[in-house]
Amino acid sequence: MFKKPVQMGEPGDRIAALFTNLDAKEIERGIVCQPGIVSLLENIVIDFxxxxxxxxxxxxxxKFHITSGHLTVMGQLKLIIRPKNLQLEINSEGEYLEDYEDFGKLQEKYNLYGVLQLEKPLIASMNSLVIGSKLDTDLEANICRIAFYGNILHSFTGQQIFQQNYLRIFRKKSKNGKVEKVIDNYTLLIKDLFxxxxxxxxxxGKLIVIKQGNIQGKIESAFGKSGKVKVFVExxxxxxxxxSDVVMIYKKYLFHK
Structure with a gap:
């Protein structure tokens, strides 16, 4: 089949290459490319x-089977959303989404992304197609095993995800308390919040909301060592x-202390 010597190959060509001192038993499948085109990717972000x-x-x-090119590895999924008018960069914030079912009421205003923490690195390039499947599903069940797909937008190492300037995934949390005392015309004493x-x-500096009247205030300082705080109300x-009941809504980041 391959009898004509050639000096180069282009995308779509089928060629044979001879490598000396290479044990073919050690290679199942491989990729031939220019240096730097593909990398070992430990964690990836895809448009989900x-x-x-x-x-x-x-x-x-x-956990899902994550396939790109010839390789399939296990990976843990984290769903995140970001407003449609804001592009997702590697130093962006993304809000954690517990369940895909919750995205239905959000999809008009938000884009959905998947963060995949891989158990073994994938050999792939940016924008490569990634497929997530449940390949351990019973073959006799006659159900679709392919769950999702997307293209690789970003990659990062296992250590980079813990750095403050990398992808910041947060959950919205809330704390509740009560107004104990009016200190002056602009200051309240809040208890039970901490x-x-x-x-x-x-x-x-965090904002709190006084439910009666939906009035906003800002935490100014601690009051003693009992967990009480002073709140400034402009x-x-x-x-x-x-x-009155008060609530503080804040962001808790998954990987950053």
């Missing part, structure tokens, strides 16, 4: 698209606020 015929669970923390061992310094305080 669900296969409509897949009826299994599609949740963050689930435990006494909490480092209040981490929350200085619009002013009044005695009717005493015993």
């Amino acid at each position: 698209k669900k296969i409509s015929y897949y009826k299994g669970q599609l949740k963050s923390q689930n 435990k006494k061992e909490t480092n209040i310094a981490n929350y200085i 619009s002013g305080t009044n005695q009717d606020m005493i015993n």
Whole structure:
């Protein structure tokens, strides 16, 4: 078949190459490319698209068989969303999504991405197609095993995900407390929002909402060592606020302390 010597090959050509001192038993499949085209990718971010015929669970923390090119490895999925008007960069914030089912009511305003933490590196290039499957599903079940697909947008090492300037995945959390006292015309004393061992310094400047009247305030400082805090209310305080419920909504990052 391959009897004509050639000096070069182009995409789409079928050629044979002879490598000396190479044990063919050590190679199952391989890629021939220019240096730097492909890399060993430990973790990847893809633009996430669900296969409509897949009826299994599609949740963050689930493990799937991840295929790109000739390789298939195991990987853990984390779903994240980001507003459509904001491009996803490697130093961007992405909000954690627990279940794909929750994306239905969000898809008009948000794009969906998948973060895949791989158990073994993939050999692939940026923008390569990635397929996520449940290949351990019973073959006799007669159900779709391919769950999702997408193209590789970013990659990062296992250590980079813990760095503050890399992809920051957060969950929205809330803490609840009560107004204990009106200190002055612009300051409230809030109790039950934090435990006494909490480092209040981490929350200085965070917004809280007084549910009665939906009034915003800002945490100003700790009050003693009991977990109570002073809150500045720009619009002013009044005695009717005493015993009102307050809530603080904040971001908790998955990998960063």
